[in-house]
Amino acid sequence: DTTATEGVFSIAVVNPPPQEAVAKSMEFSKAPKPVTHPTPCDWGPRGARLRKHSYLGASNHGYARWLPAEYEDGVSLPKGLTEGKLYNGFPLPLVRNCEIIWIVGWGRTNENVTQDQERSLIFMQWGQWVDHDLDLAPFTTTKIDNKEVHCETSCTFEPPCFPIQIPPDDPRIKDPNTCMPFVRTAPVCNARTFTREQINAITSFLDASMVYGSEVPLAKSIRNQTNQLGLMALNQNFTDAGLGLLPFENKSQSLCLFTNKAMNIPCFKAGKSSPVIALSWSLFIRAWIVVTYRDYLPLLLGDETEKEIPCYTGYDESEDPTVANVFSLAFRFGHSSIQPFVNRLDEHFQPLGPHSQVPLHLTFCASWRVVMEGGIDPLLRGLLVDHAKLMKQNQMVVEELQERLFEQVEIIGLDLAALNLQRGRDHGLPGYNAWRQFCGLSQPRNLAELSEVLRNPELARKFMDLYGTPDNIDIWIGAMAEPFVPNGRVGPLLACIIGSQFRKLRDGDRFWWENPGVFTPQQRQALSSSSLPRVLCDNTRIREVPRDVFKVNRYPEDFVNCRMIDSIDLSPWRQRSN
Structure with missing residues (x-):
């Protein structure tokens, strides 16, 4: 699991989050307790x-299982582990198979990328930001029975190592x-079926857990403990031109130290070191949910939006909002819209100096670039005016991700597509x-139907040719x-999986902002007017923004002054004295 520019962006958080949201994040990190009889604590806000x-x-x-897991031994071993073993009458190809490499994008250089003429790069980035709020599959510890297992160098299956084998005709790796x-994802105890199930280390809800944390110790560690205001902790060494950094x-041994040893700047502390937007989070926990469902998902799911996410009818206590295992793979569709370069622009939206365009692989784990560049x-600004990459059947991911992922901190440049395929098999x-x-x-059964x-x-x-049957396709x-x-920007299958997940996340969330009793009608009306352009205006020094940031915009004709962007009306939250 990775992101477009791992560690390049940071979060500038200056305001306290809504207390109800913090309580919710804390609540869901506790172990389940059986309910014996109703007490005041068993009820949500306002009954x-x-x-x-x-x-x-x-x-x-x-994770939730929407279909039973499929393992090689029926319990825990990943499919494809045993060479020559047949599935539906055919062996599974290596995930780094040369034909897969070519399908995913080998041979199409970083410069030969098809631009999405309708979606901006911030559309891609928003999806990755949302993903980091929903699921995090931690690695299994590499120390078992006091024996250290070196998965970074091992080429044999020795739990938890599940190394990606390199075929002899690999176009890049010749050794x-x-x-x-x-490294296999950490399992969770599954006493019901005894089959291996992977753990989700963060809360499933859209609750900004990647900012506030999903466990009490982490939540406390990223807060200012010198007073009782509940403010986020800020970096004591650097600021972003006066604005706070994490x-x-x-x-x-912070990985970010290895990308520029002279700078000696570690990674920022926040769940994942992910590419995120500098934001103030007072009331924004709800506002950004509005942006996700109103602005982002319709552009992703297209004409399938209303079918997959019908109008909200209220909280459904029978709906399980837990993120599904398959969704943790399906939402990695966003890797297909990542550009091979990261652009930095000045206040006039012109290239910022001689190093304004940085190859993507040089930005992974490079927190020093935020501080020093x-x-x-x-x-x-680069996200606002750059186009997203268009997913093409002959170039799913760019070379930067397929051949140079984490090149600066790993023994060998990794292949993101191969990692995704291996993770799917790891997860059964x-x-x-x-x-x-x-x-x-x-369900296509032959060449003609798959065509x-x-x-x-x-x-x-x-x-x-690769899989023998469509049943075996990863x-x-x-x-x-x-x-x-x-x-839309996904096919029918992804539209179904992604849409189903977001519907469950909404309908199974008793704190959902539209659920009667959570907010007053006046407060819901105010929240419905929230927008990402306004958030950017309020929390950065950017003074000109597009009205619709997820669509392709040109500067200056598609930009307006921040004074033209409506702010959230906070008067419905005003406490009136008697």
């Missing part, structure tokens, strides 16, 4: 219904003794057709290969 399953969506619990390191993590605003996810059936879609689904006979033939690559739904 919400009884919490029958308070652990649903909690951090450090297993036959080399493999790509891979504190650094307290690790002597202009801060967050230039990066945000069923194949392509099983998920097509789950979503009520046709029709993909609308690409050549690609269909490559898949059939979910990530199969779903990614589908043509977009009308006016």
Whole structure:
């Protein structure tokens, strides 16, 4: 699991979060307790219904399973582990198989990228920001029974190592003794089925857990403990031209130190060291949910939006909002819209100095670039005017991600597509057709039917040559290969999985902002007017923004002064004296 510019952006957080949101984040990090009889603590705000399953969506619990897990031994071993073993009559290809490399994008250089003519790069970034709030699959510890296992160098299956094998005809890696390191996701106890289930280390809800934390110790560690105001802790060494930055993590071996040893700047402390926007979070926990459902998802799901996420009818206590295991792979569709370069622009939206364009692989774990190369605003300007990459069937991810991922901190440059495929097998996810059936879609059985689904006979033939049957196609690559739904940026299968997850997240959240009793009608009306452009204006020094930031915009004709962007009306929260 990775992001576009890991560690390049930071968070500038200056205001306290809503106390109800903090309480919720703390609440869901606790172990479930059986409810014996109603007490005042068992009820949500203003008489919400009884919490029958308070652990649903909690951090450090297993992912939800929408289909039974499929493991090589039926319990825990990943499919494809045993060489030559047949599935539906055919062996599974190596995830770094040369044909897969070519399908994903090998041979299409960083300069040969198709631009999305309708979606901006911040559209891609928003999806990654949302993903970091929903799921985090931690690695299994590499120290078992006091024995240290070195997964970074091991090329044999020795739990928790599940190394990615390199074929002899690999176009880049020629050493036959080399493999790509891979550590299996940490499991959670599953006493019901005894099959391996992966743990989600953060809360499933859209609750800004990547900012505030999903456990009490982390939540406390990122707050200013010198007073009782509940403010976020700020970096004591650096600011972003006067605006606050996150504190650094307290690790002597912080990965970010290795990307520029002379700077000696560690990673920022915040859940994941992810590419995120500098934001003030007072009331924004609800405002950004509005942005996600009103602005982002319709551009992603296109004409399938209303089908997959129908109008809100209220909290449903029977709905399980837990993030599904398959969603943790499906939402990695965003890797297909990442550009190979990170652009930084000045206040006139012109290149910022001679190093304004940085190759993506040089930005991973590079927190020093935020501190020493202009801060967050230039990066945000680049996101506002740059196009997202358009996902193409012959270039799913760029070379920077396929060949140079974490090159500065790993023994070998990693392959993000191979990691995604290996992670799907690690998690025991069923194949392509099983998920097509789950979503009520046709299940292609032969070359002709797969050609029709993909609308690409050549690609269909490559898949059939690789997998033997559509049943065996790994979910990530199969779903990614589908043509977009009308006016969307994912195919039918991804639209179903992603849409289903966001509907469950909404309907199973008793604190959902539209749920009667959470906010007053006047407060809901005020929140519905929130916008990402306004947040950017309020929390950066950027003074000109597009009205619709997720669509492609040109400067200056598509930009307006921040004075033209409406602010949230806070008067509905005013406490009136008698």
